[in-house]
Amino acid sequence: DAGITQSPRHKVTETGTPVTLRCHQTENHRYMYWYRQDPGHGLRLIHYSYGVKDTDKGEVSDGYSVSRSKTEDFLLTLESATSSQTSVYFCAISEPQGKTQYFGPGTRLLVL
């Protein structure tokens, strides 16, 4: 199994509070991704990173920001959480050129 951890695994927060999710990898893979999973939508890409300090937006990036200061860590921040951001968040890693993306265990976030 790919060495990917996500923290926290579960979080309950209130509307308007900031939230940061962390993804940590031990595989030294260049690319990292954040997805959210919602019923009826499958997984949708929020942001991704193709190297340290190199990030770009995905399909559903509004309300989210990311940072990658080290190869192994990719942070997802909700600056002011809203109820629509209640979801399961998955981190993934891969190497370039269409290589397989391997996923972390997921973080279940509930915004009240």
Next chain:
Amino acid sequence: AQKVTQAQTEISVVEKEDVTLDCVYETRDTTYYLFWYKQPPSGELVFLIRRNSFDEQNEISGRYSWNFQKSTSSFNFTITASQVVDSAVYFCALSEAGSNFGNEKLTFGTGTRLTIIP
């Protein structure tokens, strides 16, 4: 833009029956990659297979087989002699190789929930 369609939202079959999960994709690229992932009730995403657009050879892995047909833009997944442990949500996904740096995004279908009835 790339798109993946999994028209079967839910399927139920009796154990030991064969079942096929459909996946139809859209892309303008000539080079692309197709994937299947399994999400069991525990919630993790498990990689099953990766296929590139130049390799149309069908693949078999134990009870699992995949049928890739570029002519119909389909990448279907068959489970033979299904077992209760096969109960899960299965996702098909597409990645375009592209020429842009960092263009490695996966587009997922909405998934098919497979229930195997004992």
